[in-house]
Amino acid sequence: MYNLTGLELKNPTxxxxxxxxxxxxxxxxxxxxGGAGAVVTKSxxxxxxxxxxxxxxxxxDCGFLNAMGLPNPSYPGFLQELEFAKNxxxxxxxxxxxxxxxxxxxxVAEGLLPAKPDALExxxxxxxxxxxxxxxxxxxxxxxxxxxxxxxxxxxxxxVKLTPNVADITCIGxxxxxxxxxxxxxxxxxKGMAIDIESGxxxxxxxxxxxxxxxxxxxxxxxxxxxxxxxEIPVIxxxxxxxxxxxxxxxxxxxxxxxxxxxxxxxxxxxxxxxAGIEAFLERKGYSDIQKIIGLxxxxx
Amino acid sequence: xxxxxxxITQITEESPLVRTFFFDHRFEDMDPGQxxxxxxxxxxxxxxxxSRNNSITVQKVGExxxxxxxxxxxxxxxxxxPFGKGFTLPSRGExxxxxxxxxxxAPLSPYAxxxxxxxxxxxxxxxxxxxxxxxxxxRFEALGDIYASTDDGSKGVKGFVTDVLKGLDVxxxxxxxxxxxxxxxxxxxxxxxxxxxxEKAEFSLHRYFKCGIGVCGACCIDxxxxxxxxxxxxFSGIQLLGSELGKYSRDASGRRIxx
Ligand SMILES: Cc1cc2nc3c(=O)[nH]c(=O)nc-3n(C[C@H](O)[C@H](O)[C@H](O)COP(=O)(O)OP(=O)(O)OC[C@H]3O[C@@H](n4cnc5c(N)ncnc54)[C@H](O)[C@@H]3O)c2cc1C
Ligand SMILES: Cc1cc2nc3c(=O)[nH]c(=O)nc-3n(C[C@H](O)[C@H](O)[C@H](O)COP(=O)(O)O)c2cc1C
Ligand code: FES
Numbered sequence: 388m389y390n391l392t393g394l395e396l397k398n399p400t401x402x403x404x405x406x407x408x409x410x411x412x413x414x415x416x417x418x419x420x421g422g423a424g425a426v427v428t429k430s431x432x433x434x435x436x437x438x439x440x441x442x443x444x445x446x447x448d449c450g451f452l453n454a455m456g457l458p459n460p461s462y463p464g465f466l467q468e469l470e471f472a473k474n475x476x477x478x479x480x481x482x483x484x485x486x487x488x489x490x491x492x493x494x495v496a497e498g499l500l501p502a503k504p505d506a507l508e509x510x511x512x513x514x515x516x517x518x519x520x521x522x523x524x525x526x527x528x529x530x531x532x533x534x535x536x537x538x539x540x541x542x543x544x545x546x547v548k549l550t551p552n553v554a555d556i557t558c559i560g561x562x563x564x565x566x567x568x569x570x571x572x573x574x575x576x577x578k579g580m581a582i583d584i585e586s587g588x589x590x591x592x593x594x595x596x597x598x599x600x601x602x603x604x605x606x607x608x609x610x611x612x613x614x615x616x617x618x619e620i621p622v623i624x625x626x627x628x629x630x631x632x633x634x635x636x637x638x639x640x641x642x643x644x645x646x647x648x649x650x651x652x653x654x655x656x657x658x659x660x661x662x663a664g665i666e667a668f669l670e671r672k673g674y675s676d677i678q679k680i681i682g683l684x685x686x687x688x
Numbered sequence: 689x690x691x692x693x694x695x696i697t698q699i700t701e702e703s704p705l706v707r708t709f710f711f712d713h714r715f716e717d718m719d720p721g722q723x724x725x726x727x728x729x730x731x732x733x734x735x736x737x738x739s740r741n742n743s744i745t746v747q748k749v750g751e752x753x754x755x756x757x758x759x760x761x762x763x764x765x766x767x768x769x770p771f772g773k774g775f776t777l778p779s780r781g782e783x784x785x786x787x788x789x790x791x792x793x794a795p796l797s798p799y800a801x802x803x804x805x806x807x808x809x810x811x812x813x814x815x816x817x818x819x820x821x822x823x824x825x826x827r828f829e830a831l832g833d834i835y836a837s838t839d840d841g842s843k844g845v846k847g848f849v850t851d852v853l854k855g856l857d858v859x860x861x862x863x864x865x866x867x868x869x870x871x872x873x874x875x876x877x878x879x880x881x882x883x884x885x886x887e888k889a890e891f892s893l894h895r896y897f898k899c900g901i902g903v904c905g906a907c908c909i910d911x912x913x914x915x916x917x918x919x920x921x922x923f924s925g926i927q928l929l930g931s932e933l934g935k936y937s938r939d940a941s942g943r944r945i946x947x
Contacts, residue, residue, distance in 0.1 A: 407905035407915075409942045416913030429905065429942070437940035441733035442725070444899035445768070446689060455904060460943040468942075583766060585693035588729045590766075652903050 389424070389677065391644050392544040392569040392621060394479040394505055396424035398662030399677060400634065403625050403648030404483035404508060404548065405429050405455065407655075411471025417651070418476035422659025425479040427646065428469060430510040432485045432519070433495055435461045439515070440592035445581065450600030450627070451649045452579050454515040454593035457485060462498035469502035479505035481546070487518045489529075489536035496537045506543050509533060509568075511559075512550035512575030514597045521550040521575070527562035534566025546623065548572040549610070551603075556610050557617035564618050572623040572646065573610045577603050600649040603627045608640045615641025615682050629653065631664020638665075641682040691727045691766030697742075699761055703821050706791060707757060708745040713767070715741045720799035721774030721865075721892055721922045725900045727766030728752045735897045735917070737795030737867075738770060745794040745823070771900055772921050775799045775865050775890050780807030782862040786828070787849050787876055789815045789868020793823040795892055796867050804831045811835075811861075813852045815868065819843035850875045858885050867892040870947050874934025877925065886925030893921050893933070896940055906942065909933075 389396045400423055407413045408429040417423050438458030445452050459465065462484075472480045482504035486492040496507055511530055513520025523529050530547065537545050547563035549556055551574040560571050576597025581590045589595065607626025614622045624642025628634050629650035637645050650657050665677065674680055694711035701707055715724075718741050726744060727733040732752040739745035748757050759765065774795075778784050784803050788796045793814060804810050812828040813835045819842040828834045835852045836844025845852050849872060858864065858880065866876050866889060873891050880889050895907040895916040902918030909916060910932040914923070936944045 406903055407908065407913075409905040409938070410908045410910065410913065412910045412913035413905050413908035413915075414913070416908075435941045435943060438898065440731070441898060441900075442691070442727060442768075443733075444901065444904060445691075446901060451903070453899070453904075455898060458898065458906070458941050460941045464941070464943050581690060583691060583693065583729075586729055586764070586766075590690060590727075592732065649903060652901060 392506065392546070394425060394544065396479065396644065398422070398424040398658070399644040399665065400424050400658040400661050401623070401644055401646045402426040402658070403646035404510060406648040406651055411468040411475070414472040414480065415476040417655060417658070418478040421655045421657065422662060423478060424644070424658070424662065425481060426472065426476060427481045427483050427508055428465070428472070429459055430457055430483040430485045430513065431459045431462050431465045431495060431499065432457060433461060433491050435459070435464060442590055442592055445590055446652070447581065450598055450602035452581055452591060452596050452598055453576065454591045454596030456593060457513060457516045457519060462495045466499065466502050469499060469504060473503055481506045481508050483508040483510050485510040485513065485519050487523070489532045492533045493536040493540045497540045500541060504543060506546060507537060507541060508546040508548055508572060509537060510548050512548050514550060514552055514576055514578045515593050515595060521552055524550045524559060525553045527558055530559055531562040531566040534563050534568050538567040544569040546570045546572050548575055550575050551606050551610050552578050557613050560614045560618050564620050568620060570621040570623055570643070571614060571618065572625060573614055574603070574607050574626045577606055599626065601627050601629065604633060608636060611637055611642050612640040612684070615685065628661070629657065631661045631668060634661050634665055635668055635680060638677070638680050639682070639684040641685065643681055689768055691768050693764055694767050695764045696759060696761050702745060702823055705748045706745060706823060708739060708743050709756065710743045711767070713742060715770050718770040719774030720802050721795050722770035722772050723921060724767050724769030725771070726756070727768070728755045729766060731755045735900060737892070738798065739794040740798055745791065747791040768900070772917055773919065775922050776863070777806055778803050778808035778863050782808045783860060784808045784810050785856070785858070785861040785864045786810065786812040787853065787864065787866045787868070788812065789849055789872040790821070791823060792868030792892070796865060797824045797827045799865055800828055800831050813837065813849045815849035815872070848872065848875070850879055853879055858883050862888060864889040866890065870894065870934060870937070877928065877933060880925060886929070889925035890922050891925065891928060891933070893923060895937055898940070906938070
């Protein structure tokens with residue numbers, strides 16, 4: 388067992404927000420069949436949203452582009468899904484939430500409490516939803532206020548998920564920490580776009596979106612590395628992890644745990660595979676436990 | 689993959705609300721039952737079963753399909769796929785029963801042809817509102833016995849495909865493949881469950897798709913959490929035992945919608 392902001396995880400892999408997280412049953416499948424140590428839900432907001440029109444996700448050679456547009460049934464509509472996941476997944480369930488202002492974040496957080504999420508993850512980082520996500524998350528004052536507003540109304544751990552689409556991610560990380568965050572999660576997707584040259588149309592329904600998968604891993608490594616230096620609270624790494632080697636790399640940069648999103652495209656049981664790979668690596672290298680590799684690369688130069 | 693740009697080579701009017709669009713690309717390795725994401729540029733991208741390796745057959749229901757109906761031969765659209773898991777092909781000598789309702793005949797017709805080419809005996813129950821809506825009747829007829837049902841009785845049995853199904857000896861078939869409106873599939877499901885032949889049956893489901901490639905989770909079904917776009921759209925009867933089939937689905941926001 389492995390402790391992350393007070394949650395007990397059987398391994399340090401977590402399902403990332405917005406991926407296979409729309410229904411309680413799907414979250415349970417990722418936990419049980421997939422072997423994830425914890426799961427994060429789709430980001431839930433104050434009112435029902437259908438999201439952007441399709442195409443909302445495409446696979447590229449180097450990764451994935453998506454602009455889902457935060458589709459969600461609103462917090463009242465999501466309660467039964469969260470309850471189901473809590474009762475049947477046997478792992479910690481973290482509710483991802485979003486809003487346009489501190490009061491909205493607090494409203495959604497409180498609204499989901501009856502289903503007893505194990506922690507909350509604040510999405511202040513989605514790059515393609517006007518007025519939400521990164522619109523909040525590129526402003527340090529707002530990030531601090533949003534974090535504090537949620538901390539005020541809940542007594543479960545609060546994680547804040549950061550966008551890499553800013554000049555200095557550590558400045559936003561510091562704001563989250565000042566607001567009382569228990570951990571930060573880095574990174575959300577990197578702004579991107581694809582154009583169909585036969586017709587000239589941007590491919591995504593929203594025209595532009597966020598890049599995830601293999602292509603963003605070096606961006607994630609750098610963000611985690613910098614945040615590890617700048618913050619006292621744990622950094623949870625996410626971005627382009629699709630193997631145990633990727634997970635170990637993010638951990639050496641400073642990640643206390645890793646989230647996996649796009650890689651479920653290849654196989655849902657990627658979590659147990661990564662968990663087992665990390666174990667075998669620790670054993671082969673003679674590390675007594677996982678703490679020995681977290682932030683290891685900072686001691687090297 | 690980025691959407692493939694395809695040009696419409698021919699449009700066939702199957703009925704007033706159903707058209708087949710042939711395009712200048714063949715998905716040579718498609719499995720019958722697989723689907724493509726059809727990108728109607730500037731409007732939406734929607735899933736459609738392949739009705740041949742170079743055609744889709746579309747019922748006009750809303751914005752994207754109406755826009756498709758405005759397209760002419762020589763116009764183009766985008767295609768991604770083929771995606772998902774199709775119907776299991778029978779072996780030589782097997783007896784296969786197809787149960788198709790409405791535009792559900794679209795993915796079942798290439799399956800009928802592939803099954804027949806593999807040496808199976810193919811029988812079809814084809815249902816629609818009226819005689820003029822019986823989709824691809826001629827394609828099924830060319831392969832084996834066909835039983836029609838129409839709501840208005842203008843051809844075949846007056847009633848639903850289940851009214852025909854009740855009169856057949858389902859035990860005589862090795863495989864049963866079903867595609868059509870969910871209410872129809874749910875009643876077929878119950879009948880096959882009662883007759884204890886669910887393990888031979890496969891159903892092609894319809895759920896709201898966003899990504900279409902198994903990542904976003906919009907199309908997951910209860911209680912298994914299986915993804916219709918990647919683990920399906922074709923599921924075995926056993927996989928659907930105790931599922932949401934016929935009870936509810938979810939809309940684009942993830943809200944449950946009663947069926
Ligand atoms: C695996 C699969 C195969 C299909 N094969 C065919 C086919 O061969 N021929 C055919 O005519 N239809 C098929 N459909 C249904 C077809 O996708 C919808 O009718 C079409 O998306 C309607 O789009 P619209 O914009 O015209 O309608 P809208 O006005 O947008 O919606 C009308 C209804 O269509 C459905 N729909 C809309 N968008 C989507 C979406 N992204 N994913 C799933 N459903 C949607 C919803 O049920 C909605 O209520 C298939 C659906 C699935 C899931
Ligand atoms: C389809 C899709 C939907 C996503 N939805 C959300 C979301 O609702 N909230 C959120 O905070 N991040 C969302 N993300 C971002 C992921 O959680 C993750 O940060 C990003 O994809 C990078 O990780 P990856 O490379 O492992 O996918 C989404 C990503 C994808 C691919
Ligand atoms: S539509 Fe995204 S997982 Fe099926």
